Amino acid sequence: CSAVELHSIAEYSRHRHGSCVLKATMHAKLTISLAVALLYVPLGAAYYSATKLRKYLPAPAAPNHVSDPTSSLSPQTFAFVDSALQDIKREVLVSCGGVSRGYEVAVGVLGTSQTLGIDGDDESTIVTASADLLDEWGVGHKDCNNGVTLLLALGDRKVGIFAGKGATGLMTNRVRSRIIKKMTDELKATRDHDVALRDAVAFIGDALNGDTSELFKWTAEDYVNYAIWGCVAIWGCVYLADAAYNRCKDKVRQRRLQRTLERIDEADLQAAAEEATGAAARFNATDCPICLEELPGTPGAAAGNTNETLLLRCGHSLCSQCAGEWFGRGVDRAGIWYPLGEGGKPTGCPVCRTDTRIEGQDPDHHNGDDAGAGGGGGGAGGGGA
Ligand SMILES: [Zn+2]
Numbered sequence: 445c446s447a448v449e450l451h452s453i454a455e456y457s458r459h460r461h462g463s464c465v466l467k468a469t470m471h472a473k474l475t476i477s478l479a480v481a482l483l484y485v486p487l488g489a490a491y492y493s494a495t496k497l498r499k500y501l502p503a504p505a506a507p508n509h510v511s512d513p514t515s516s517l518s519p520q521t522f523a524f525v526d527s528a529l530q531d532i533k534r535e536v537l538v539s540c541g542g543v544s545r546g547y548e549v550a551v552g553v554l555g556t557s558q559t560l561g562i563d564g565d566d567e568s569t570i571v572t573a574s575a576d577l578l579d580e581w582g583v584g585h586k587d588c589n590n591g592v593t594l595l596l597a598l599g600d601r602k603v604g605i606f607a608g609k610g611a612t613g614l615m616t617n618r619v620r621s622r623i624i625k626k627m628t629d630e631l632k633a634t635r636d637h638d639v640a641l642r643d644a645v646a647f648i649g650d651a652l653n654g655d656t657s658e659l660f661k662w663t664a665e666d667y668v669n670y671a672i673w674g675c676v677a678i679w680g681c682v683y684l685a686d687a688a689y690n691r692c693k694d695k696v697r698q699r700r701l702q703r704t705l706e707r708i709d710e711a712d713l714q715a716a717a718e719e720a721t722g723a724a725a726r727f728n729a730t731d732c733p734i735c736l737e738e739l740p741g742t743p744g745a746a747a748g749n750t751n752e753t754l755l756l757r758c759g760h761s762l763c764s765q766c767a768g769e770w771f772g773r774g775v776d777r778a779g780i781w782y783p784l785g786e787g788g789k790p791t792g793c794p795v796c797r798t799d800t801r802i803e804g805q806d807p808d809h810h811n812g813d814d815a816g817a818g819g820g821g822g823g824a825g826g827g828g829a
């Protein structure tokens with residue numbers, strides 16, 4: 445602001461409250477947001493500090509395979525796990541470059557994952573940290589890359605397992621995920637990290653021996669999950685089958701109606717129409733019996749009504765909207781409207797209960813025909829065989 449020449453107090457005041465103040469505010473805002481951004485980056489979901497990993501989790505002192513710098517494990521568990529891992533290295537061998545080498549499994553135990561700067565809600569970054577641990581500690585033979593690392597954060601019950609390329613054949617993604625899940629479930633249920641770690645190391649030993657039967661044995665939770673999925677699947681199948689059956693039934697009904705319409709004599713339809721028209725003249729109805737509105741086409745009908753008046757074979761009339769709601773779909777023949785008799789809909793007139801379908805449309809009348817046709821087909825098939 446000093447570079448600008450100011451000629452009066454008023455000008456100075458305008459200036460002060462104008463661009464200079466604005467610039468200063470923007471500057472401050474920018475600085476604050478930058479600071480906030482810097483503050484949040486370390487707390488971001490996929491962040492952890494490799495420096496802290498090196499600093500707080502030194503490699504196990506040879507010949508040990510477990511690093512527990514905060515002495516969180518009981519001495520018994522430390523001894524059990526460490527000797528189990530030494531057994532694996534001695535006895536569970538893999539051939540690489542013509543030489544048999546033992547799998548190397550190392551375990552790191554942390555107070556909490558926040559020690560590495562991992563966010564409290566972040567469940568997956570600890571796996572990345574366990575991968576870096578493999579390189580950092582040099583777990584596995586360098587020719588075989590057959591190391592496995594397990595990183596356990598006790599305070600927030602997080603587990604990461606990583607396997608080098610030479611070990612992923614047995615320590616597959618599925619195996620690692622299952623062990624992690626079993627371990628975190630156990631930690632959450634019992635908070636007994638000694639038992640959880642012993643079990644996990646036993647599962648890793650089994651897996652490297654090619655045996656995952658115990659690991660994938662169904663738990664009560666699995667049974668519940670599969671039962672739920674089974675029920676959902678069965679319900680879905682029943683629903684689809686029911687929908688298909690109903691569609692099929694509707695098609696059959698429509699074909700039957702078509703056949704009926706073809707069979708019915710035009711003269712019969714005309715006779716029915718005359719009878720209905722005569723009855724309608726006697727009833728002399730002007731209102732729809734359902735909605736009680738003036739029927740379209742009668743002198744008192746409301747203007748702009750897009751409904752039609754439908755005459756049923758009994759001589760009663762409905763507006764087309766009410767007919768649709770009452771009967772479902774229908775067909776018009778010689779001036780009479782006949783309902784199709786679709787599933788679940790009534791076929792009787794709402795006023796006099798007369799069956800309003802076309803004569804002979806009742807499905808019961810045709811069951812004999814269908815059975816006869818089916819039997820004939822079966823007979824022909826039998827003859828061919
Ligand atoms: Zn109506």
Ligand SMILES: [Zn+2]
Pocket residue numbers: 756758759760793794795796797798
């Ligand atoms: Zn009627």
